[in-house]
Amino acid sequence: MNVELRHLRVVVLVAEAGSVGRAARWLKVSQPSLTAQLKRIETAFGGELFERSRTGVTPTALGRYAVDRARAILVDVDHLSATVSAMTAVESSAVRLGGFPTAPMSGIASRLRDHGEIEQVSIEVEWSTSVLLQQLESGRLDFALLREFPGFELRLPTGVEACTIVESxxxxxxxxxxxxxxxxxxxxxxxxxxxxxxxxxxxxxxxxxxxxxxxxxxxxxxxxxxxxxxxxxxxxxxxxxxxxxxxxxxxxxxxxxxxxxxxxxxxxxxxxxxxRLLLAWSTESPRAQMASDVCQMAIQAYDEAFAEHARRxxxxxxxxxx
Missing domain, CATH: 3.40.190.10 (Periplasmic binding protein-like II)
Structure with a gap:
């Protein structure tokens, strides 16, 4: 049997409870069931973790080491889980937009901020098209505004798709x-x-x-x-x-x-x-389902910028x- 996190939690809980019976009540399982599980865990560790007596259980030398290490591991795992959950919560409400310096960038960002599900928009300005594509491929960006010149057509990496914002x-x-x-x-x-x-x-x-x-x-x-x-x-x-x-x-x-x-x-x-101007996105991005909406935002932002240029x-x- 391989030792799993749930087994470490059992070992720590038994040590904290001081008896198998009390630990069973905390876990809401029968005492015989927990006793059998504890035996299997001790077999996996290669020795007894607890000395049994009529008054309860006491960790052996091996048990004390196992309990200390199990506590440290569980704290790290819980911290990792909480940190990842927090990061996921932030990232799920944020959009990372990249592109070369151009007026429609701010218009796209403004429209994203007005979107009800978006709490944060980060902007990455980059001249190099290859760098922007690498950032999409690696997951550093959700969307990127790209330029493509005749004879220098873009080769999109696997997992990156694009829509045309302006044909010419x-x-x-x-x-x-x-x-x-x-x-x-x-x-x-x-x-x-x-x-x-x-x-x-x-x-x-x-x-x-x-x-x-x-x-x-x-x-x-x-x-x-x-x-x-x-x-x-x-x-x-x-x-x-x-x-x-x-x-x-x-x-x-x-x-x-x-x-x-x-x-x-x-x-x-x-x-x-x-x-040609394109909006590209990573299909692995948590915001990939917004691609159609963001493409429309980009088209609107471009049309607005072009109209303002003509007016001026x-x-x-x-x-x-x-």
Missing amino acids: ESAYVVLAADHPQAVATRLRGEIDLAVLSGEEWIGEPPDDSGFHVLFRAACETAGFSPRVEHHSVDTSVLMGFVTSGQGVALVSPTSYRMLSSDVTTRALEGDPIHR GRHQQRMHVA
Whole structure:
């Protein structure tokens, strides 16, 4: 017979009761049944754990060691059980959302917080798509907002699924509001990438998304090789360079939070650079059953961010025309 936790509890209870009869009453079993069980436990331990007398039982040397170790083990097991239960309770009411820096992230988080079953939303901002997928696969994230560029299609790990939030999101160029090309294209709202051949570019550091490969390919198709003079993951730094006329940059059409009256955006003619946005989730996550709802939240958050960007763009046009 293998010794199990229930056997350790019996040993401790008999020692605390001081007699098999009293322990049987506490356990609400018959005394003969408990006596037989105690014999089997002692056989498994390889020796007597208690000395019997007419007045009760007393632990032997082996019994004292067994009782002490059993108490310690049971305390650890009870603590483990309580800790895991507490963690499960917290995690079951929390959602861990990851993704690259983009305006819809905050909109998704806001909608999750408004969900009746969600008590906490944690955000993990990460540029690397492969890192986000690893975090989903390992269970560190429940959901992640991902970007996918043509020719660099994502390979989802086993246990990770995804839905499309936006089939094709075009890249926009952001320029200083008084930039000659911003003025020249004010009414049209689009700009030919080729006219920016002499510009210095500010971009995010190279990553594994495929964006930088496609950006350089688009520029070469337009007849030039881009001069990327500055890299920054801090959008305020990027906007500082653009505002001061030190360069131009590519942004998403939902980047309204980065914009000020000192800069403006233009769509690129021919849509040479675009991406697909996806929401991915771990099928092992306790929140996997919410995937359909969270996908809808992500679509709504994106539509809201896009509409706000368009509204601010129209407002900027009116300001500059005036």
